[in-house]
Amino acid sequence: MSYQALYRAWRPQKFTDLVGQELVIKTLKNALVTKQTSHAYLFTGPRGTGKTSAAKIFAKALNCHHQKDGEPCNECEICQSITAGRQNDVIEIDAASNNGVEEIRDIRDKVKYAPTECDYKIYIIDEVHMLSTGAFNALLKTLEEPPSNVVFILATTEPHKIPATIISRTQRFDFRRIQPQTILQRMEYIVEQKHLEYEPAALKLIASAAEGGMRDALSILDQVISFGTDKITLDNALMVTGSVQNDELLQYLQQVTAKETAQALETLHQILNDGKDANRLIEDLISFCRDLLLYQQLPEKVEEAELEEVNDDFRSFAQKIQPAEIYQMIDLLNEQQENMRFTSHASIYLEVLTVKLATRSSQPAAQAGAVQQPQAQAGLSPKDTVQVENLSRQVNELKQQVNQLKQALQNGGNSVKAAQTSTNNHRQPAKKSAATKIDLQQIYAVLGEATKKSLLELRDVWGDLMNMLTVSQRAIMHVSSPVAASPDGVIVTFQFDFLCQRAEADSQLKDTLENGLDRLVGHVPRLLFIPQERWPQIRQDYLQGHQTESKGQGEQAEQAPANEQKAADPVVDEALKLFGNELVEVKED
Known part of the structure; x- marks a missing residue:
């Protein structure tokens, strides 16, 4: 038999083997024992935390005739066929590659047929958040009322992408990240069962590098075993993970804290020359x-974790460094980590980071009761210094204005006005936000073909259209309303200019609106967004231009109705500007 990866060979086959998820295990086992299982489940959580394994174990336990305390026997034909993946009544679907409506319709058609061997037909849909909107809609009814012998188990790492209508039809179980200590114990059990030599520090490093995922931990362990020819050493683990030894990290931080820039750069180059990953180093x-801060507050917490080597040098450095310095270093590390996301020259950023860390200003603790300190003693950065200078200048200007007002009050009312004028002159004009850009040519094209029927049709479905939006999208559109519509376009006004700009820039919002209109009215009109305050002027300009064109056409002007010729009246124009030209019929109750 060919070699199997550790995470496959040691995949949990019983609930007791599923470590780190005690709450989920207890709930599922109790449901099986008391025969209170649901028709649909949703397993959510980070990758490698046991969602798919729990789904398969639950499928075996639900169909096993020899289960005990909610655990499958793993010996009957049904359990073994599910474990081997050859059971036709347990269907596992990858939604990432089967995310269309046709695949879900196929499930909806086949779900009507009874299972062939098992008591329950179980559908396990992995990465369910990858389904399209149409696929989710096709799944809704079947998920709500499936046949009595069908169970759906949905698994996902991104539950926020699943519609609320799907979540409300399932029982949700949140899988948590597995603690490093739990991962360490599981790896120790596996390597002891395989009779492998290992260094405890290597397993501790792998458990920390896994970031709460058991599958990641076993994959890294598999690499370390292959790299070291069945020997698990700390050096091999460091080489595979790209991590840096704590002694090297401590040496680097001691050098930048002591402002030994040249020595810190040499240490950095040595770490990079050893093949360490730059992002992993950050x-x-x-x-x-973080461990330094935690050790300063709760030293026993770091001691009990035993996942880091806490030696005398670490303790001495933790007692010597100030928390404010650690905060500054963490801020610089986070800033540089963000800058390194889109670069192919990570070493340059690390060198710049080293110089920043070594040349930063240390901020001593302020003395209690001190009202003012010299700027040199405050240890302010250049950016903070500029801000302090600006604030000081503004305070001085305000003092001068107050003195002018006091003097003006003594001299009389005219002086008060003069002082107020002087004060207003000192004020800087407020910056106005950029106005929304409006394409008048497209708006005039819609107005040229606009009909009352199209507008009424759109207003009738506007409320249903808003219900199709997400919460954040409705927050943008709740102050909008259609004011003119043609078969090919619609003009939507917003009460606030900034919301109009947000809607104009949100392509996803436009796509959702167009899809909703396609479903509600059967076609997709072009959406044009304008601020409400600018709509009357735009409409009046269009009407005036239209009237000018009409006057240029002699015959058409003579045939115009009398009520349209009266539209040039200023009073009528003002009324049209305020209330529009639509006729409203008021019916008494």
Whole structure:
């Protein structure tokens, strides 16, 4: 038999093997024992935390005739066929590659047929958040009322992408990140069962690098075993994970704290020459600074974790460094980590980071009761210094204005006005936000073909259209309303200019509105957004231009109705500007 990866060979086959998810295990086992299982489940959580494994175990336990305390026997034909993946009544679907409406319709058609061997037909849909909107809609009715012998188990790492209508039809179980200590115990059990030699520090490093995922931990362990020819050493683990030893991290931080820039750069180059990953180095430094802060407040917490080597040098450095310095270093590390996301020259950023860390200003603790300190003693950064100078200048200007007002009050009312004028002159004009850009040509094209029927049709479905939006999208559109519509376009006004700009820039919102209109009115009109305050002027300009064109056409002007010729009256124009030209019929109750 060919070699199997550790995470496959040691995949949990019983609930007791599923470590780190005690709450989920207890709830599922109790449901099986008391025969109170649901028709649909939703398993959510980070990758590698046991969602798919729990789904398969639950499928075996639900169909096993020899289960005991909610655990499958793993010996009967049904359990073994589900474990081997050859059971036709347990269907596992990858939604990432089967995310269309046709695949879900196929499930909806086949779900009507009874299971062939098992008591329940179980559908396990992995990465369910990858389904399209149409696929979710096709799944809704079947998920709500499936046949009595059908169970759906949905698994996802991103539950926020699943519609609320789907979540409300399922029982949701949140899988948490597995604690490093739990991962360490599981790996120790596996390597002891395989009779492998290992260094405890290597397993501790792998457990920390896994970031709460058991599958990631076993994959890294598999690499370390292959790299070291069945020997698990700390050096091999460091090489595979790209991590840096704590001694090197401590040496680097001691050098930048002591402002030994040249020595810190040499240490950095040595770490990079050893093949360490630049991004991993940043993460290790942030984690090390976190341990320093934690050790200063709760030293026993770090001692009990036993996942980090806490030696005398670490304790001495933690007692010597100030928390304010650690905060500054963490801020610089986070800033540089963000800058390194889209670069192919990570070493340059690390060198710049080293110089920043070594040349930063240390901020001593302020003395109690001190009212003012010299700027040099405050240890302010250049950016903070500029802000302090600006604030000081503004305070001085305000003092001068107050003195002018006092003097003006003594001299009389005219002086008060003069002082107020002087005060207003000192004030800087407020910056106005950029106005929304409006394409008048497209708006005039819609107005040229606009009909009352199209507008009424759109207003009738506007409320249903808003219900199709997400909460954040409705927050933008709740102050909008259609004011003119043609078969090919619609003009929507917003009460606030900034919301109009947000809607104009949100392509996803436009796509949702167009899809909703396609479903509600059967076609997709072009959406034009304008601020409400600018709509009357735009409409009046269009009407005036239209009247000018009409006057240029002699015959058409003579045939115009009398009520349209009266539209040139200023009073009528003002009324049209305020209330529009639509006729409203008022019916008494």
